[in-house]
Amino acid sequence: MSAPALKAPAGPGRNPFPANWTVRLIALLLLAYVVYACAQMGITWHRFVVGLHEGWRLLSEMVPPDFHRRALLLQGIAESVQIAIISTVFGVILSLPFGFLAARNLMPAWVSTLARGFIALCRSFHPVIVAILFVKAIGFGAAPGILALIVASIGFISKLFAEAIEEISLKQVEAVRATGAGFFNTMIYGVLPQVNARFIGFALYQLDSNVRNSTMVGIVGAGGIGGTLFTAFQRFDYPFVLALLLSIIALVMLAEVFSQVLRRAFL
Structure with missing residues (x-):
C-alpha cells in the first residue's frame, strides 16, 4: 500500500502564512470599541499621569509601616x-x-x-x-x-x-x-x-x-x-x-x- 502523498510545498511566489482577514477585522473592531469605551468613561492620559502622582504621594505617606497595634x-x-x-x-x-x-x-x-x-x-x-x-x-x-x-x-x-x-x-x-x-x-x-x-x-x-x-x-x-x-x-x-x-x-x-x-x- 503506497504512502500518502505529501502536500507540495508552497511556491516561491506564494505566502505560506496567508492573512486571516476575519481575525484582523475582529481585532480592529475590538480595538475601536476599547477606544470608544475609554472615551465614554473619561479615561484619559492626563488622568492617568495625575493618578500616578497621587499614588506615589499615597505610598510615601504609608512608609514606614506601623506594626504597633x-x-x-x-x-x-x-x-x-x-x-x-x-x-x-x-x-x-x-x-x-x-x-x-x-x-x-x-x-x-x-x-x-x-x-x-x-x-x-x-x-x-x-x-x-x-x-x-x-x-x-x-x-x-x-x-x-x-x-x-x-x-x-x-x-x-x-x-x-x-x-x-x-x-x-x-x-x-x-x-x-x-x-x-x-x-x-x-x-x-x-x-x-x-x-x-x-x-x-x-x-x-x-x-x-x-x-x-x-x-x-x-x-x-x-x-x-x-x-x-x-x-x-x-x-x-x-x-x-x-x-x-x-x-x-x-x-x-x-x-x-x-x-x-x-x-x-x-x-
Whole structure:
C-alpha cells in the first residue's frame, strides 16, 4: 500500500502564512470599541499621569509601616483564616451532592438542569456582593462572610465536580451496579474513586481562594481583616494601612504554601 502523498510545498511566489482577514477585522473592531469605551468613561492620559502622582504621594505617606497595634492586626488575620476554613469545609460538603445532581451522565435531564441552574445562580455574583446581602439580612460580623464564601464555594466546586463526573468511565459504575449496589454505594464505589484526586484539588484551590476573599468581605462589614483595613483608610492611618496590606500579602503567601503541602500529602 503506497504512502500518502505529501502536500507540495508552497511556491516561491506564494505566502505560506496567508492573512486571516476575519481575525484582523475582529481585532480592529475590538480595538475601536476599547477606544470608544475609554472615551465614554473619561479615561484619559492626563488622568492617568495625575493618578500616578497621587499614588506615589499615597505610598510615601504609608512608609514606614506601623506594626504597633499587633493585637488588632492579629485578631483580624485570625478571623479571616477562621472565615476561610469554615466556609471551605461547609462549601465542600455541600458541593458534593450538588455536583452529583448536576452531572448529566448520572441524573435525568430535569434534575441536572435544575442543579446547574442553582450552581449558576451561586456563581452569578461576586462574594462581596453576596456578603452585602447577608450583612443586610443578619447584621455585621463573621457570619455573613462565612455564608457568602460558602455560596461562592458551592458555585465553583460544584460546577467543576460535575464536569469531572461527566468525564468518568461508566464501565466501573455499571460494574458496581451489577453487584446489586444501591444508588449511594454506586456513587461511593463507582464514581468517587475516579474523581477523588480532582475533587481534592478543587477543594484545595477553593481554600486558597477563600483566604483571599476573606480579606475582602470585611470591607462591607462581614468580618475579617478587611474591616480593619477599611477603618484604617477612613482614619487616614496610612502607615497602619501598609502594615495591614503587608500582612494580607504574607497571609495569602502562607496559604499558598500550605495548599502546596496539602497537595503533596493528598495527591
